[in-house]
Amino acid sequence: MAGFKTLAAGLCALALATAAQAEPLKVGMITTLSGGGASLGIDTRDGFMLAVKQAGNPDLEVVIEDDQRKPDIAVQLADKMIQSEKVDVLTGIVWSNLAMAVVPAATAQGKFYLSTNAAPSALAGKGCNPNYFSVSYQNDNLHEAAGAYAAKAGISKAFIMAPNYPAGQDSLAGFKRFYEGEVVGEVYTQLGQTDYAGEIAQIRASGADGVFIFLPGGMGISFVKQYADSGVGLPLIGPAFSFEQSIIQAMGDAALGVLNGANWSPDLGNDANQTFVTSFQEEYGRLPSVYASYGYDTANLLLSAMGKADVKDADAFRAALKEADFASVRGDFAFGPTNHPVQDLYVREVVRMGDILTNRIVGTAMEDRGNAYEGECEM
Amino acid sequence: MSALLLIEQALNGLQYGVMLFVMAAGLTLVFGVMGLINLAHGSLYMVGAFACAAVAAATGSFWLGLAASLAAAAAAGALVELTVIRRLYARDHLDQVLATFALILVFSEGTRWLFGSFPLYLDIPAGLSGPVTLPGGLDYPLYRLVLIGIGLAIAGGLFWLIGHTRLGIRIRAGEADREMIAALGVDISRLYTAVFALGAALAGLAGALVGALQSVQVGMGEPVLILAFVVIVIGGIGSIKGAFVGALLVGMTDTLGRFLLPAAFGHIMDPSSATSVGAALASMLIYILMAGVLVVRPGGLYGRA
Structure with a gap:
């Protein structure tokens, strides 16, 4: 049951040794990998890691842990990731009650949170935060x-x-x-x-x-x-x-x-989506779900922001995220004033x-x- | 609200109740005869459903799957009894709860390892799908009627087994005084294995039958397990008759409560809050029922106080 870690960011890509000068960025993914809701978290993780693998950016390090769909465990994992793993960005939570337990505390500590799914009304209205971005939707x-x-x-x-x-x-x-x-x-x-x-x-x-x-x-x-x-x-x-x-x-x-x-x-016809669906099937042998598509978009958004700004410069990084300068599998994608997507x-x-x-x-x-x-x- | 709707809901409650009985019968036997709290009973329900889904997918026959579910759950039950449960009879209930909780985790992750995290497909056999028209013009799913029939047949079979066979006499004797029947030369450990396997097979059968209506997925057994415990507490621990009456009471209360309470609240408040208050109260109703029964009869309806 213990969560497992994946050191990712295509270590193989290190061999290419690109001359990237940017500071490394560490992202902590907390998602549900065991118990009744595991298929959602597994799709989220697989979509995210597919984009990470395709980008092969050696400066991106991903830590993945299993929250077992329990708010108390999600909170412990977030604390551990922020305090001992020193992550810069958190992501991956599937369920709204877990997001409510983790997101306000994480953004209050100056971390970025990119939602791959849960986007409860409380975080979209009164509890909105400049460091909280929902890549998926607003729950409604x-x-x-x-x-x-x-x-x-x-x-x-x-x-x-x-x-x-x-x-x-x-x-x-x-x-x-x-x-x-x-x-x-x-x-x-x-x-x-x-x-x-x-x-x-x-x-x-x-x-x-x-x-x-x-x-x-x-x-x-x-x-x-x-x-x-x-x-x-x-x-x-x-x-x-x-x-x-x-x-x-x-x-x-x-x-x-x-x-x-x-x-x-x-079946959305844009190029990014065609590539995503084909490569997801090649990699994992099954069709992707919406959760996988959100994971994939989230990773690509993060990578696009990494190319523009250093995460240690929070204001610049926030502005880079807000530009949403990546090819979304949903076609046109932009963030509205509350960092929630404006989309068809x-x-x-x-x-x-x-x-x-x-x-x-x-x-x-x-x-x-x-x-x-x-x-x-x-x- | 029409009489037809009320009859349909009563049938739903009956069907729900008899399936709960099949699940609870094994639990109450194990608890009554061996004094063991088996939290892993829900896992055996899941084993039955997965065995049925896997065999039905491979052979195309639901009925072969049903046979496989009985065999797989009985085998899993016997194996668990021989390797783990046997060591727990002399321990206190806390140890039993801990060990059988560990079994839930082992079964769940083992099933995930074998079948993956995604729910399996198990459909109602072709001959039993779709509704039939009952006298009075009520359309009711044939499969649910069959479930009621199977549940009642199992209840009859168990009453006969407990009341009129040698195995039944030994089970009742083991419940009353296990040292004495061991002294009389009955192989008590073999009896325990047989009772445990029987309870497991019933749980597996319930899992397969209900699995065709629901989703076959890891963790499907735990919500049913809680209800099964409510049933045996209401009925009186160790009593098959109590489990039967308790299961029907829980099935009826839950089904009719969920349907009637929101409608009743609709007369005194606006529809939106009536549905949410009614639904919230309906979900508590069986626990209120349990508390009520325990106040009047602390040992359950047919239990020894």
Whole structure:
């Protein structure tokens, strides 16, 4: 169970001995590599390390530790990385509750934090910080995309459902923010719930013509299989988390046709994305997920800033990060005033290609969408 | 709210309850007969689900997978009993909790090592998928009806085994006075291995049956384990009848609570806070039930006080 370390930054690249004069930069990645949520952290790490390997920059050193999805362990690891490993930048946390435990303390000590996933509203609004950059999104974004698109997809009476915890409540709020139809049923399930027969019966009786769910990980697998078997048959829409590459294989054909809001998809046509998807498959033998794409973008952002400024000069380095001068796999990418991305949001559909299930884009839900909590941030 | 919806929810509660019973039966036997707290019971549930998913994927037959889940969980149970659990009978409960918690970690990381971190695919067998129309016009998934049937059949089989067979007499005797039946010439350690393997096989079977409805992934056993403990505490430790009644009570309370409470709160507050307050209270309901039962009957419904 003990976390393992990876000394990276392509030691082989040392042989090339480029004449880089920049100070070395040490980045600490805290992510979930064991336990129930491990597949998300493993994808984050693999995407990040793929970009590190491709860049072959000998000045970048990466330390990776496993937080076991536990806030107390994440805090200990962050302390250790800051105090004894002397890292300059932290990254990698998947879960919002862990991010809330680590990020404010790390940025208060003058460290940079680049989020590869979790971007809770508390850090996007009142708790914003100039040293905190979310490369992925603001937590509400993918739910907003689903909400903005649901009416276009013919869902005029929606039944909406999420687990009863802060991210679940944010999810339903995000969905409703841009949804133009009527919400006919709203249900909070238990976190970690595995049986949804009761909720499915309520959906059947509600008179809805579509269902929005935010059920990440195993919860979504359970729901989608049971929903398909129930014969209710109303269209399903959700955020990409519930329909990610690693998850839909376990859902099987039950997931076909499900719509999901996303800011990245393996079939996005830009060059950076084509390179990413091909090289990720070559390196790891599987298709990348959104988590892998965020890891990859985060590493490339960091590398681009390293090329412009020295991390010891915090103001210059911050400005270099803010420029976001890298080829994002999402195409156009820029940071808004609160260091959250301003980006296009899409809706994808789960399709079968050969033996595997994957996602492809069916439409654009919102263009240049930023952070809903911008007004609360004083930075 | 229609009567049809209420009937559907009651069926859901029944199905949930009988599957909890299959899981809890092994736990209560092991606890009752050997006095052992086995936290790794949930891992055996996971072993069953993984064995079923792997064999079903390789052979294309869910039923072969189901047989494999029984065999794999029973074998894993017997192996664990012979190598680890056997040394724990004489130790106190804290040692047992520590050692079986370690087993959870070993099973989880071992499964991850064998199968990887990504959830496996296990689907309902083709003949049982989709809904059937019940009398009264209610569409209900056939597979869930089959689960209710299998759960009830297992309950009947266990009552017969405990009440009317030689093995059952020995199990009951071992529960009452283990020194005495050892003195009467019963090979107590073999009996313990058999009971443990039986409990493990039931957990594995429940894992495989429920795994087809849910996701087969590392750590799937722990949430069920907590519920199984609630069931045996409500029913009375060591009592199969108690486990059955307790499981149905928990299944019904949980399912109907999650459905009725938010609706009830909807009459006195706005819909959004009603759903969140109702959902929060519903998730506590089975623990409130457990506390209530323990106040009235400290030994559980059918336990020795």
